[in-house]
Amino acid sequence: MTSKAPRVWFIIGSSTGFGRLMTQCVLRNGDKVAAMLRNPAMLADLAKQFGTDQLLVLKLDVTNHQQILDTFAEAGKHFGRIDVVFNNAGYALLADVEGATEEAARAVFEVNFWGAVNVSKEAVRWFREQNKPSGGRLLQTSSMLGFTPDANLPFYVASKFALEGLSESFASSLDGTSRYCIFIQRLISLIEPREFRTNALSSNMDRSQVHPAYAHLPVAASHKYLEGNPLARGDTAKAVEVIYAVAGLPDPPLRFPLGRGCIESFRNQITKLNANIDQYESWSDGLDAE
Template identity: 30%
Template sequence: MNTSKVWYITGASQGLGLTLVKELLRKGDRVAATSRNAHVLRQAVELIDSDRFLPLSVDLSNPDCVEESVQQTLSAFGRIDVVVNNAGYGMLGTLEDATEQDIRNIFGINVLAAMRVVKQVLPVMRRQRSGYIINIGSVAGFAGAPGWSVYAATKAAIAAFSEVLASDVKEFGIHVTVVEPSGFRTGFLAQDSLAMIPVTGEDYNAVKDSRDRYLAANGKQPGDPDRAAAILIDLSEADDPPLHLFLGEDAYRRATEKLTVMSAALERWKTVAIKADFPL
């Protein structure tokens, strides 16, 4: 009997997704992986093994296409144990300069695509009475930086979605984790991966400084994709994985600093907050 796990991973042709796929195949698990181009994905993975690897061309903006990919995975492997919603991209610039379509596009991939995948997979995991959903968020969704407002909004949405989803599906033996990394050397800041919104205003010095700092850090980020992939695999083996996992020392620092500030602000404004209720 084959006891390896079956993984379904989106955005798998580069970055963390590709690193994770390669490591899972190396250790003997079975993987269905999505990309806009399955041929490119197959070449990147460099493995021809239809018994363990199923590369899929999937348009994540199309619900029918997502449903078909899940059915193909079930036909090939019989079950789905772990889902990793990794597909997504960054947007750097100001809200003023972002077009309506820019905003719709990034929410479509970073948020709605993940929801489409989960929607299709949940009936499978409920029948199994087991499963694990890993949504790749970002520390920016909790403690963002200037210039990343729209991107941060998508990742905050993923975090909130994951929190409530976890409570919805706990009774079925399904776990949920939102992984919130800081900077990793995954090509996230590369020209062909990042949506750069030109800053047209004369001001916005904080945004411009942040943009220059982040672009200069491309290829020098402290996060190691190999280590991140190993952590995700370890999470899949845990009996009680965390709901939130801030990944990387910078992510841990930023989250800790914000929690400290938030806790102080909550206490400072407590008397105002509770005045909003009807008197007892």
């Protein structure tokens, strides 16, 4: 990752939002992109602006495992290497726990968790077998909600909690402090953004009816508010520049909270957790085996 040669990025979900802006940022900085999206026509303008030497556009649905394998192979064949994987596919469900159907809830996990897992496995395999000895970088697009839950998006929250746990466990198995480890640099970083201005609420979110038992609770009012697609305050164009910089760090953090709102929420959550531990710490006295 110290080479001055252009890096090759494999960007998932590149049609809109973070993925689209990340693709533009990478190209603007002179790197190369294999852009993955379900509808390649949505990048026709960038494909026209940048030649195939710098931009390769491929169709990918992350719920299709074979497509994941095929697009990695095609991108690697085209560019010769893959240095950074931006694992960015995302899908949300506006629903309460009881109001969502099992089918709708599972669909969130198919994209946000299992899709991300299968991309992660192929990325690490590629870094290990094709990029040796330099490895690569896997940037997992998580969320502020992967650490601080929200009542309106419980299955999205659960999928991000699962992705964070999986990623942290995966990263620890690749930790360069072990003499048996293949990689000497941190391979995986979780990018945890707050709410940024994207079209996620309109293009990548399904909605379920509020369960009657919740109709009089604040969550019902929140649903109506979110259905209006309110603008978040975060500047996504600036955020992707920060993510680009993180990918270039020699030793990036495992977790990267992105945005002041995220940092504040994380600190509040940690404060509550510490207070809970302090209150009930003594209840564990004498439970450990001697």
